[in-house]
Amino acid sequence: MATKLSINELKSSFANIKGLELLIGKIIEEEWDEIVGPTPYPSIIDLRAWDHRLLNRYEPFYSPLCDMCCLCTFGKCDLTKGKKGSCGIDIKSQQGKIVLIACLMGAACHATHARHLLDYLIKRKGRDYPIHLGEEIDLEAPLTRLVAGIKPKKLGDLEEVLDYIEKQITHLLSATATGQEANYIDFESKALHAGMIDNLALEVADIAQISALRFPKGDPEAPLVDLGMGVVDKSKPVILCIGHNVAPGSEIINYLEKEGIYGSVEVAGICCTAHDLTRYSTGAKIVGPLSRQLIFVRSGVADVMVLDEECIRTDIIEEAKKVGTRVIVTTDQLCANLPDMTKSPVDLIVKEIASGNTPAVFINNPAKVGEVAVKVALEIAPSRRASTISEEKEILNAVLRCRACGRCRRNCPADLPIDDAVSAARDKNLDLLAQIYDRCLNCARCESDCPEHIPIVSAIRVAAMEKIRNEKYKVRSGRGPIKDTEIRNVGRSIVMGEIPGVIAFVGCANYPNGNKELVEMADEFAKRRYIVLASGCSAMDIARYKDEDGQTLYEKYAGDFDAGCIVNTGSCVSNAHIMGAAVKIANIFAKRKLRGNFEEIADYILNRIGAVAIAWGAQHQKAAAIATGANRLGIPVILGPQGAKFRRAFLGRQDKKEKWMVYNARTGEKVYAGPAPEHLLYVAETKEEAMVTAARLVMRPNDTSKGRMIKLSHYIDLHQKLYGMIPDDFHLFVRNESDLPITMKDQLLKILKERKWEPVEIPDPTLLERQIVRME
C-alpha cells in the first residue's frame, strides 16, 4: 500500500516546511533476519558469470530444425555453410535466439497462469491470506527466497515477485529482436535466465493455490484418485475441464457443493487442470494427459467443456461442436473468436448455450463459469443422452476409402504403423488399430494428411472401445512440496550410500513408444530404491499402466520422498517443488543462505546433489523453459528422442580433462573431479540409453565413497543388463578403491589396471573461488 504525506505549509519553532510531499511506495515490516545475498531479484546480467561457467563446461550443441531465418523482411536468409543473415547473424546465434524465444514462451505461460491465479485468489481471499504449507514445512518458498530474496508470508507478497518476473520476460524478449543480442553464448545465458524466471513463476502459482485452495500440503499419503478414459460416469451430466488454471474448475465444484448436488454431476479434467482439480477435491476425475484430448472430446461424453489456458488443441472447439459438447472459454489466453458474455446475466448465458444458439462462449469470470457450466450441463444432459447415436458404423465405413498411400504413417511423429492398421481395418480386423491406441499421441497429423479424409483418430477410438471402457487407474493426487523433515530423513541414507539418487519424471506426453516405457523406467528406478518424483503429464502417464496384480505404480509404491517411493508433486507448476527440494537440501544440511544467493546454491546443487530429471515426452515450450531453469540450478535433464527438436543440448566432454577441474574449497587447489555430472541437457534415443545416462548423471564430485559405490553399482549393473557389458567409461567415476562396489571389486580392479587408472582425491567441490574457505 502506498503512503502519501503532504504538508502545504507548516511553521514551527524547529522547522518551516512548505510544499512537502512524502511518497512511500510500500512499507514492509521486515521480519526475516537472513542477510541479503548478492543477487536478490537478479537482472539479466547478474548471473551471467555463472551461466558462462556452465556454458564453458557444457557447451551448447545445436541441431537446427530449420537453417533459415525469416524473422525480418530481409529473409529468408540462408544460414548454412557458415553464411550469415542480412543482420549478420550466424546459425549458432540464430538457434540460440530461437531457443530463447521458446523458453520465453514457456516462462510467459507460467507467469501469466500465475498472475491469473494470484489475481483470482487475492480477489477471493484477500492480499493478507497467509501462505502456509503445513507444519512440517518451514521453508515454504525455496525458489522465491533464493531468486527474489523475499520470504512471502501472504498472497499479496507474491505480487511483487510476479512484477519482477514480467519485467524480466519483457527485457529478455526484447533481446531477441533483430539488431539486439549477437552471440549464442549470451543467448543461452538469457535462456537460462528465462528458465530460472519460469521456475520462479511455477512456485508462485503453486504455493498460492496450495495455500488458498487447501491442496494437500506435502502429504505423502495424499489420496489415490481415479484416472483414465473409463472413469467418467457417462450416465451423469459431465463437465470436462482442459488446461492448467484450476480457478474455473474449482468454481464448478464450489457451485455444485453449494447446490448440494456434487456427485450427481461428473467433473473431469484433461492435462494439468485435472491434477489440480483432484488436489482441490478428490471427487474430481482425471481423464488423462494432453495426449487423450482429441480422442476423449470426440467421444462426445462431455456435455460442457471448460477451457482455461495452455496445451489446449487449437481445433478442440470445432471438435466439441461436432459432437454437441458446449464450450466455455475462460481466460484472455484463449478467446477463439467467441462472443464475450462475461457481463451477461447467468440465465441468459445458460439459455444461449443450452439452446445451441451460441454453443460456445467466452466468460472471463471463474465463479460465473462455475454456475453456467453446471446449469448448462444439467439442462442439456438428458436430451444428449437420449440422442446419442452410434457413429461407429460411419467411422468404420470411412476406413474403406483407404488407398494405402502411406501418408498417415509418414506424417506420424511417432512413426506408428497406421497404414497397416487402417488397411487391416478395411478387412474388418480392428486389432492393429486398437494396438495403436496405446501409443497414439492424438496429434491427428495422420488425419490432416489423409487424401480421403478418413477420421483415423476416431477409428482408433472405435477399435479400442473395449479397452477405453476399462481404462481405470489410480493416481496419487499431487502432494505439492517435499517436507523439510523428509529432506532430513533421507540425508543420512544418501550419505551412507543407501539411496543412489533422485530421478524426476517430468514433461509432456510426446513419447517415442507410448507411455509404457515411462512406466518401466519409473518402476525400475523405484525398485532400485532411487527417490522417484513425477509431475504433470508424466505423473499421469506413470499411472496409466497396471502390473500383473492390477496395481498402478502409485498403489505399488508409497508416496514419500524416500528410497523406493514415487511422489506425484502435481501439475506443471508443481515442478517447482522438485527444484525446491534440491534448494532445501543446501539450506537444511549446509545452512547455506538462500536469500538472493542463486549462484552459490546452484554451485552447491551442481556439485553435490544427485538429482536428474527425465523429460521423456517433452513437447511444449514450457518443458523447454522448465528444463533450462533446472539446468541453471545445476540439475541435469535427459530428454526423449523428440526433445532433439528443442534444437539444443548442453553436453559435457569426458575427454577434455580441463573442463572437469573444480576448486577444493578446503585448500583452494584446483583438482580434477571427473565428469560429474557429465551433461546438463542430453537427448537419449532409447529408454535404455535414458536409464544408463540417468544412473551416470546422478554422480557428483562430493559423493562419499559409500555413495559413489552404490551409484556405480547401479550404473554398471544397468549397463550390463541393458547393453550386455560393463560401461567403458566407469573408470572415470572411480576416485579411489573404496568407491568400487564390493561385489564387483576384483573384476573392476583388473579393468582399472588395464586402463592405467590412478586414484584422485575427493574434493570439497566448488566452481566458485569465493567459496574457498581459508583457515584464519
Place this chain on the structure above:
Amino acid sequence: MSDSCDVFKEKTNIIGLEKPEFPVDVGEMYEGERIRKPDMYVEFGGMNVERKWELVLTRPIEEIEDGKITVIGPDIQEMNPGGSYPIGILVEVAGEKVEKDLEGVLERRIHYFTNYIEGVMHLNQRYDVWIRISKRSYQKGLNSLVWIGKILAWLYKSSFPVIEKIQITIYTDKEKVEELFPIAMEVWSKRDVRARTLKDEEVNEFYACVMCQSFAPSHICVITPNRIGSCGSISWFDARAAYNVDPKGPNFPIPKGECIDPIKGVYEGINKVAHEKSLGAIKSISLYSMFDNPHTSCGCFEGIAFYIPEVDGIGIVHRDYKGSTVNGLTFSSMAGHTSGGTQNPGFNGIAIEYLRSPKFLQADGGWERVVWMPSQIKERVKDSIPEHLRDKIATEVECKSIGELKEFLKSKQHPVVSQWKVEEVVKAEEEVEEEVEEKVQEAVLPAQAPTIEIPGQGGIRIILKNVKITAEKVIIKREKK
C-alpha cells in the same frame, strides 16, 4: 542348477577373494528388493515362526576351518514351497585384528550382505530375522542355504580384510535353533551391557565422522562410547570398525588429549580436530552440553534437545513427530537452528540412542532437566529415564502449551520447579523496579509535552520548501531483542 552344491556334503571349497560363480547375481543394487508373498518360494523367520536368530562370534584362529559352510536341518530343496521355517545363522570369524568388540558390527552386515543376493530379502536383526527367497531365484538355482553361506563368507572376506578365517553354520533344525537361542541371548545381553557401560573415560581415543561433510562442509561428528553419531547410525564401535577396514575413510581416530572439563566433556584433542576439520569455524565442543559450545549437526539428526526458557527445562523432539511441540514450534522450525554445522546454544541435534547415554547432557542437568518429550520417544527410552522422573516428564498427551506444562511440572514437583522459586523472587524484584520507573515517566511526560524543543536547542532550524521525497519502498527491520 549347479552340481558343485551338494547339500548333504557339509564342507565346501575354501572361498578366496575372487568372486566365485553363484547361481544368482550378487550386488549392492539388490539391497532393498522386496519379495511379496506370491513371489516367495520359502521364508525363514518372520511372523509365522517363533524362533529365529543370527549371530556373529569371534573365535581363536585355530578353531576355525576357513570357508566351511554347514547346514544343519532341512535345506531349501527339501522344504515345502510357500512354507515358513525356523533359522539360526552362526557366523564365526577369526583374525589377528578381529576384536570381540567387532562382533556387533559384523553381525549387522548379515542384513546387508543377504540383501545383496538377487531374490533374497532380509529384514531386521538378532532374534527378529525374516528372510524370503524368491521363486525366481530358486528356479535359477538358489536351492540350498549353502549358497547363502558361501555368498556371506565371500562378502565378509572381501569387505573386511581383517577377517582371516570364516566359517558359517546355518541351522534350520527346529530343536537346534531352539537349543542355541539362549546362548545367542546371552551374547547379545553381554554385548549390550558392554556397549552401554563402556565410558568415555575408559577408551584412549574417540572417532570422528566426516561423512556428512559432503553436504555440510563445516560439520564434524565426534563419536564416543557415550555419544553415538547424531544420525543414530554410527556408534563408537562402528566407527572403530570402519576405520580398521578403511583407514583413509571418513571415520578416523581422535586422540583424546587432555580432558579440559570432564562434566561438559571438553577435550583438547576434540577441539583440535574440530577446529581443523571445520576450517576454523568451530573452536571448542562440549560433548555433554547443549548450552556451552554444543556439538554441531549436519541435517540428519534424529532428534533435537531444545531449551524452554519459560520453565528453564529441556524439551526433546524427534523427526517423525508431527505438529507443534509444547513451545509452539515444530521439529522443522527448530531444526533450522540446529543444523548446518553451526553452534546454536539451546539447540542440540541428537540421536535417540544418546538419550540412553549415562552422560546425556550431564553438564546441563541431564534427565533432571528434561520436562517434555513426545510419548513415542518416551516409551522407547523409558528404561533409561531415572525412575523418579518417569511420571514427571510431560508428553503431548498431558501438555500442549507452556501454560499447561508449567501447571504439570508444578503438580508433579519436577526438579526444575525448585529452580523457579529462586528466579521468581529475583524477577519479582525487577518487575517492581520497572513499574516504579514507568510511573515516574508518566508523571513527568505531560509537563514536557507542549514544548517540543529538543532539536531546536542546538540552534538548528529545518526549512523545507517544495520538497518531494519518494521511496519505492521502506523496509522496517525489527531490532533483535
